[in-house]
Amino acid sequence: MEALKQELKEKIVSVLNFEDVKPEDIESSDALFGDGLGLDSIDALELIVMLDKDYGIKLSDPKEGKAIFQSIDTMAAYISEHRTK
Template sequence: MSNLKQELKENIIELLNLEEFSVEDINDNDALFGDGLGLDSIDALELMVMLDKDYGIKLTDPKEGKEIFQSIAVLAEYIEKNRTK
């Protein structure tokens, strides 16, 4: 699971051009939206595309995304249980 969390941090930094962050700056339990990384709804759409492309997970319900994108830890746990790639 720690490899997946590391991978997610790297992918999110690259995908969303978060050049001000390094992998070490992101705690597994930091909020991705709001006070944490400060992501917004456009970023959420990009994360949904990443889930589909990289892990074979299609999210259709925005409420589901809100729960899954709470933190790296929550996201990694969801991917472990639902990935098809």
């Protein structure tokens, strides 16, 4: 699970083109939206595409995404349960 969390941090920094944030700067329990990393709805779309492309997970319900994208911890738990790749 820790390897998956590290992989997610690296992918988020890469996919979202963060210049001032390194994977090691992100805590697994930090909020991804709002006061945490401060991601927005465009970033959420990028994360949805990443889940589909890298893990074979298709999200169709936006409410589902809100729960999944709370933190690296919640993303990793969801991916480990639902991944097809």
